Amino acid sequence: MISENLQKIRATLKPEVRLVAVSKFHPVEALQEAYNAGQRIFGENHVQELVAKEAVLPKDIEWHFIGHLQTNKVKYIAPFVSLIHSMDSLKLMKEIDKQGQKCGRAIDVLLQIHVAAEETKFGFTPEEVVQMLDEGGWRNYTHVRVVGLMAMATNTDNEAQIAQEFDIVQRLFYTLKADYFADKPEFKELSMGMSGDYLIAQAHGSTMVRVGSMIFGARNYNTTQWQQST
Ligand SMILES: *Cc1c(COP(=O)(O)O)cnc(C)c1O
Numbered sequence: 001m002i003s004e005n006l007q008k009i010r011a012t013l014k015p016e017v018r019l020v021a022v023s024k025f026h027p028v029e030a031l032q033e034a035y036n037a038g039q040r041i042f043g044e045n046h047v048q049e050l051v052a053k054e055a056v057l058p059k060d061i062e063w064h065f066i067g068h069l070q071t072n073k074v075k076y077i078a079p080f081v082s083l084i085h086s087m088d089s090l091k092l093m094k095e096i097d098k099q100g101q102k103c104g105r106a107i108d109v110l111l112q113i114h115v116a117a118e119e120t121k122f123g124f125t126p127e128e129v130v131q132m133l134d135e136g137g138w139r140n141y142t143h144v145r146v147v148g149l150m151a152m153a154t155n156t157d158n159e160a161q162i163a164q165e166f167d168i169v170q171r172l173f174y175t176l177k178a179d180y181f182a183d184k185p186e187f188k189e190l191s192m193g194m195s196g197d198y199l200i201a202q203a204h205g206s207t208m209v210r211v212g213s214m215i216f217g218a219r220n221y222n223t224t225q226w227q228q229s230t
Contacts, residue, residue, distance in 0.1 A: 002030060003037035005215045009198075013209070017202055020064050020191075022212030025219040028053055034215065035061065043085070043210050047073040054080055066150075066210055068122050071095040079103050085150040085191050085210070088112045088122040090132055093141055100143030107143065110150040110191050113172060115165045117154040126172050133180045146181070148189030148207070149173050153197055162197050166204035173205070 006021070013019060020043040023031045031042060035058060044050035045067025054063055062082040069084060071092055077084075078099035087093055087109040100107040114123035124132060132138065138146070151169040153162040173190050181187035193201025195214035202209065213219065 001217075002033045002215060006034060006037050006039055009211060009214060012199060014202060017206060018208045020066070020208055020210045021215050022066065022194075022210050023053070023216060024049065024067075024212065025221060026216045028056055030216050031057055041082075043212075047076050050081075051076050064210075074099045075102075078107060081107065083147070084109045086110070086112045086122065087144075087146075088124065090138065093138060093144055097141035097143045105143065106145045108145045108147045108186075110148050110189060111146060113149050113151040113169050115168050116152055117156075117161075123151070126168065129172070129176070133176065145186055146184075147186045148191065149176070150191035152194070153192070153201075155196075159197075159200060162200050163204065166192050166197075166201050166206070170205045 009019060018041060019039070020041045021034050021039045022043040023034070024043070024045045031053060040060060041062045041064060043064040043066040044053065045065070047069070050063060050065060054061070063080060064083045064085060065077055065081050066085045068088065069086055069092060074092070074095045078096070084096065084107065087096065093109070096107050096109060111129055112123035113129060114125050149169060149172065151165070153165045156162065169192060170190065177187055189207050190205050191208040191210060192204065192206040193199070193209035195211050198206070198209040198211055
């Protein structure tokens, strides 16, 4: 089932678009099944769950952190995380830099951009991210590598609205690339699109889609579910 879902989704993706399998709340058996079907990039949004899964699953998995990250938890994922999609404050960037330095590595991050209508979503507004980049302090954080932007669209059936939001982020990406990252070839990623809207995101330049339920089915939000063997 999982392998068929993966196949179906991959068949709709351009070859250059990477698929992040969002495995939060799913047990390691489900991740192993996706791994056996060739999936190597997994996305999680809770530190404890990510750390527990990383410890028992194959070492060639690329682990992406996609949820709101508290500064006091960065240290637990700093040694192995491949990409943090949800860098949403300068304070968090400072901590990622500190932990990256301790581990002797630069940690890749995306600047999370808030464009959705919902109040609850984290991230910089386009104005805030420009202000933050203008101020320039981020350039001192040499153990953080900013490789692009991440965004979520409003949770709605209105596809025109979703497309408009992704379009705003895509334009912002090109503007920021020209204004602040012209000398940084690594600034090339646009993480946009989930199960319900990844094709719209792909049409607006997404290089990385984060798909969960379409691969693994509905999530069981009983928080201990992922720890149990099924
Ligand atoms: C859960 C989650 C996803 C995946 O959502 P699905 O609708 O299950 O595909 C993608 N991105 C983020 C940030 C998430 O928290």
